[in-house]
Amino acid sequence: MYRNLIMQISFMKFPTVILVTFVLAFLFSASTTEAGNATSDRLALQSFKASADLLEKLLSWTGNNPCSGLWQGVKCESGRVRHLVLEGLQLSGPITKLSQLDELRILSLDNNMLNGSLPNFSSLKYMKSLYLSHNQFSGPIPDSISLLSRLRRLDLSKNFLSGSIPPSLNLTSELLTLKLEDNQLTGPLPNLKLIKLQDFNVSGNQLTGPIPSSLSNFSISSFQGNNELCGVPLLVCDTSQPTNPDLSGDQNPMVVSSSPSLKPAASEKKKGPVRLGTGALIAIVVGDIAVVVLITCFFILYYWKKYNQSDASARAKRKADPEKLVFNAVNYPLHAESDKGKLVFMDGRKQFELEDLLRASAEMLGKGTFGTAYKAVLEDGSVVAVKRLKDMSIAGRKEFEQQMELIGKLRHPNLVCLRAYYYAREEKLLVYDYLPSGNLYTLLHGNRGPGRTPLDWTTRVKIALGAARGLAFIHHQCKPQKLPHGNIKSSNVLLDKNGNACISDFGLVLMASSSVVASRLIGYRAPEHLESKKISQKADVYSFGVLLLEILTGKAPAQSYAREEGVDLPKWVQSVVQEEWTAEVFDLELLRYKNIEEEMVAMLQIAMACVSQAPEQRPRMSQVVKMIEGIIGEQHSPQRDDSFDCISMSPSVSEGTSH
Structure with missing residues (x-):
């Protein structure tokens, strides 16, 4: 190739020859x-193998091309590891x-x-990721780590590292994980202001x-495991310990206070300790016990009398009003006949009366869309879930009943089924089976602290x-x-x-005002x-895509209220x-x-x-189902679109975190 180019150069003019020669030299230098x-x-890899692989575990490291795809644990791009x-x-050494x-991005x-x-x-x-845990490294943490400006994961746990934690780690501003537990690190914790840090551990040092x-x-x-470490979330540091020149220099003045009595009073600095006689101590103890007994008796008498009065009042009220409205959370009047309303069951079988529902003891589960x-x-x-509708734009009874009939016909194992409804001019109730097993939002984002499963x-x-x-x-x-x-959202x-997922709130958006839906x-x-203000099945697919991103990332999507945290998941994932x-x-x-990366x-x-x-580029939901089934190798379930048996479930749980 180069011979042909040289022959062509000989027929060119001198300035062109210089330019072409320069380009060829550059290309040759780059390739070299x-x-x-x-x-x-x-x-570098061969040298590392020679010193570290004494048990010959890396038998696949043969030949002169680590990027051949055959070398165990090695992945390349553009010919570089x-x-x-x-x-x-x-491995050792x-x-x-x-x-x-x-060019290394990941070292584990x-x-x-x-x-x-x-x-x-x-x-x-x-x-970007440096995993060196469960080894025998010793010595200090090198300051050179702070030069890794793209570093996001750093795990040096369970080694024998010593010395202090370098404050220069503040320079690794992209750090998400910092694990240094179970080493021999000493000294104070530096003031690490890593705003992206999510996983942090220095226990056992x-x-x-x-x-x-x-x-x-x-x-x-x-x-935990740092006996001389104090402050939130551990015990409060005691900064009141006086400096005493007579104390040995190796005593740490920063100790954890275990009792207020350890704090010296001002008078004790000037005078020696006052000794009390045996008789005085006995008198003090007996007096304290007597005071405690008297106070306890007083409170017992007071609350016993108050309880008797309230219990008698409640019994009298129940006797005077046998139709007492216990379902006061809904605050619905019992005189429903004036509204000509009735409880309509979707399967035609009346299971209880409206009065039974209104007299039921109620607990508010949450407010939703x-x-x-x-x-x-x-x-x-028996337990049911009741949804009291609001902000509905539907005009009259006929339109409402038509919408309920449409919703009630949809029966599927992965849908929450409507059991009954009530319509009156000022009140609209939906009745579902109650499901106490929770919703996806709570499972993903609830209690991310200690003790979470x-x-x-x-x-x-x-x-x-x-x-x-x-x-x-x-x-x-x-x-x-x-x-x-x-x-479509995780709280629905x-x-x-049995842990099967079921979608709630279908059809309600069709009766709500567009402003409520948008907000x-x-x-x-x-x-x-944002432009059309219209909902569609393609928009459902988009919402389901956000739901999948929420499942994968563990992050909550941005919400409408400023006080709520969240990110624009599609944009954030795309940027990463x-x-x-x-x-x-x-x-x-x-x-x-392990072994779930491909999935x-x-x-x-x-x-x-x-x-x-672009909506037209989104797949249909039937295609999405097949793609997810393909990931886990699951065949189509025999009870699919033709199944009309509804699993017992409730939309009530979804409202606890609905936005």
Whole structure:
């Protein structure tokens, strides 16, 4: 190739010859540099293998091309090593040679026997994830880590690292994970102001002094095992201990207060301790006991008398008014006959009267987009959920009844079924079966602190598939009218006693004013809704895509109220994926599970297809169901669109966190 180019150059004019020669030289130099870099990667890996793989676990590392796809744990791009994952292979020795892999993005060497000091990481300027836990590294944490400006995950836990935690870690502003537990680190905690930090742990070290306010929002488990560490969330630091020149210099003045009596009084600084006689001590103890007994007797008499009075009043009131309205949360008048209203059951079988419902003891479960939900316990012990509608734009009884008939006909294992309804001029009630098993929003975002039971990947996929099937059924049954659900969000995905996902609130959006719908669906609203203000089945697909992103990321979508936290999930995920680091989008709680990366990426691709900006580019829900089934290798269930048996469930649970 170069010979032909040289022959052509000989026939060119002199200035052109110079230009072409310069370009050829540049291309030749670039190709030579690239080849040299690839060779450097190979030599670094071979050198590391020679010193660390004494048990010959890396038998696949043969040949001269680590990017052939055959080298275990090595992934490349453009001929350069980008990922190196060698976990649990009993590797030993130092890792200094690996610092020459200057294009490395991920380095994971967990659960080995690697030792020595941590190397200078300054050459790994593209590093995003560094996992070195469960090894035998010793010495200090190098300051060179602070030069890794793109670093997001740092796990140095369960080693023998010593010295202090470098304050220069503040320079790693993109850090999401910092795990340093179970080492031998000493000194105070630096004031780390890493605003993106989500996973932090320094437990099981020898750290001392107060916990900086910038780290106090993490749980107790993040700091336990450091006996000299104090401050929120641990015990309060005692700063009142006086400085005494007679004390030995190695005593730490920053101690945790265990009793107020340990704090010296002002008079004690001037005088010696006052000794009390035995008789005085006995008199003080007896006096204290007598006072406590008298106060206790007084409160017992007071509350006994008050209880008797209130109980008598309640009995008298029940006797005078046997039709007492216990269902006072709804505050509905018993004189319903004036409104000519009645309780209509969808299957035609009357199970209880309206008066039974109104006399039931009620508990408000929450306020949602279309009204307030209550748990009502009837006198026979059965439990139902009642939704009291509000902000409905529907005109009259006939239109309302037609809408209820449409909703009531939809029966599917993944839909919440309407059992009965009540219509009056000033009051509209919907009755559903009660389901106490919770909703997806609570499972994903509730109690993210200590003691939380994470939502595992298998359960998340099962919920996603169930919700997809329910929504696909709605779209299929309402295909002639092209009726959408219009309110797809995680708080409207409920779980039955077997953990099956069921969609609630179908059809209610068709009776609500457009302003209500627009104001409550910010995080899930399709982009075309901003202009047309209309809901559609394609907009449902977009909302379901946001729901999938919520399941994958563990992040709540942006909501309509300023006080609520949340992100624009489609935009955030797209920005992360464009940086060629797809794994960053996934929920930290999912990272503990092995061998699910491919399934998560496949689910992410489905979600991104659903949230396409152009509605015509979004798949149909029936296609989404097939794609999710393909991920888990599940065949179509025999009870699908032709099933009309409704699993017992309730929309009430969904309202606790509805926005």
